[in-house]
Amino acid sequence: MLIQLCAAAALFVGVLGTSASAGTNIAAGSASVVAGSQGTSTTVVTRAPADTSLNAYDIILQFDPARVSVVNVAPGSGWSLMPAPRINNVVGTVQVIAVRFDICPTTCPVFSITWQGVSPGTSALTLAGNANESLAGLGEYITSGFSAGSVTVTAPVTPSPTATPSAPASPSPSPSPSATTSPTATPPPTTPATPAPGAPAVILGGGGGAASGATFTSTTGVNLGSGGSRPMPHSFDVTLKFDPGIATVTKLAAGDGWSFAPQPVIDNVAGTFHASALRFSDCASYCPLFQVEWKAVTPGPMQLTLQGDANLVLGSNGANQPAVYTPGTIVVLPAASQGTPGASQPTPGAGNGNGNSNVPVLPTTAGWNLLTWGGESMTPQQALSASNPGNIEVIYVWDPATGNWRRYGPKLPGYLNDLATVKSGDVIWLSARN
Missing domain, CATH: 2.60.40.680 (Immunoglobulin-like)
Structure with a gap:
């Protein structure tokens, strides 16, 4: 990841080699937290004076997930995480990748981790991988040492109460909403409204x-x-x-x-x-x-x-x-040479007893139905009038002029319906339910 990332960011040129300078070291950092509370450790690179080109890192730390879990990772000053850190609180690893475009100080904090104390004890912070392939700059990996760290988790101190307070009443949990019935098909969504400031x-x-x-x-x-x-x-x-x-x-x-x-x-x-x-x-x-x-x-x-x-x-x-x-x-x-499936054709000239003898009856087998419209050009409301519109969720017709699918659903809000006409020969996807 480090090689590809730096190449994409135009930080590296050529094939990565390894610089020969010595004295650069990665220190994992340490922290002390109380079980059930949070604390922070900072990983620091001590840069050798010769390694001024340090501008990328890919560091994976291992920890004991039975003792701690990672809540958040924040980059050090001047660093930009690319992409977001990969946290695995089941296996007990956190991978942090970042780049920068200036010279890092000789004592250079690269990232801080916010830990959640899980159970009392000590978790070592060790490096997964090769320290010599964790730092890079100007087309070369930077030779580096590594110093392990640790997170110590202590048990919370329970104060002796001066008086026994009455236990607060347990709040009644909010009822879980009833599961809604999954429809047989979901229409393709339109572009949603612009999210309000602060919304996701x-x-x-x-x-x-x-x-x-x-x-x-x-x-x-x-x-x-x-x-x-x-x-x-x-x-x-x-x-x-x-x-x-x-x-x-x-x-x-x-x-x-x-x-x-x-x-x-x-x-x-x-x-x-x-x-x-x-x-x-x-x-x-x-x-x-x-x-x-x-x-x-x-x-x-x-x-x-x-x-x-x-x-x-x-x-x-x-x-x-x-x-x-x-x-x-x-x-x-279907490709033009395949034709259209005969079993899914509307019944020409059929009616439903409601005076719609000139409108074909559409098949409404539960699920998706592929068919070709054999009637005259008409509105989608007219096209569905001889069938059972209560069983039809939505129909889609391909518009070759715009390269978009047009839709009509009898129960969809008007602003979601953009199909104005069903034309003779149109290929239709129809979603029906039982």
């Missing part, structure tokens, strides 16, 4: 589609909203999951202003891709993170879901930025 940023999974065998793109971005108090992300680390039976990923391209660090990892067998990047300028209120190029495989819809916590995706000034994730939707249509 909104990460948009993106969407798109094409016929089987074709390539197309989707864009994953973040809606930051407005307001001077909102932090700007300068790094992201995101893993999205998809259905490789519907479409596969051919490549990813970083959004304007972003540099991948390291290059994305695509797994078209498991159906995941991972991308992390950094930037050194502020984003616009809507900030594209990366663009995905897809190869359409099999007709059908799929969602792009986030693996992990949305609050850990965006990094800003060495801290994670609160965020929520809106899934993206990809829809693949």
Whole structure:
């Protein structure tokens, strides 16, 4: 990670070697905390005078998770974390990566860790990996020693009470909300309203589609909203999951202003891709993170879901930025040579006894139905009038002029419905429920 990160940040040139200077040392630091409370340790690099080029580090500390857990990591003055620290309180490791663009003092605090005391005892702070590959600058690793640290956890002192206070009444827990019934299909979300100042940023999974065998793109971005108090992300680390039976990923391209660090990892067998990047300028209120190029495989819809916590995706000034994730939707249509599935065709000229004899009846098998509209051009309300609109959640029609999916749902709010006309020959995805 250190090599790729520094290369992306234009800090390193050529192939990393190892500098021959001696005297630089990494000291893990120490702290003393009370069980159930918090305390701080600071990791410091004592830089040899010859190592003035120190401008990046990748340090992994090991600790005993039975004694302590990591609450937060803060960079030392002049350092920028890229990306946010990776904390594993189950295994007992914390990885911190950072860069800087000036000369670090000879006694250089690189990061501080806020610890939570778990149980009395002492946890050693040791280095996972090679100290000689933990510091770098100007195309070379910096030879370094390492001094272990420790966190000592003491038992809390229970004061002797002068009087026995009455036990406060236990508050009644708030009732858990009843689980809502999952719909048979979720329509692709529209771009959400701009988040209010102070509200979490909104990460948009993106969407798109094409016929089987074709390539197309989707864009994953973040809606930051407005307001001077909102932090700007300068790094992201995101893993999205998809259905490789519907479409596969051919490549990813970083959004304007972003540099991948390291290059994305695509797994078209498991159906995941991972991308992390950094930037050194502020984003616009809507900030594209990366663009995905897809190869359409099999007709059908799929969602792009986030693996992990949305609050850990965006990094800003060495801290994670609160965020929520809106899934993206990809829809693949049949190739023209495949025709349309006969079993999913509307029944021409059928009616429902309500005077709609000229409107085809749409199949409403629970789930997604793929069909071609064989009636005349009409509004979506008219197109559904001969069927059972109570069973139909939403229909999607591809608009080739704009390259977007248009939708209509009988129970959706008006502002979400942007399908005005169903035309003869239109390919329709219809979601129905029992």
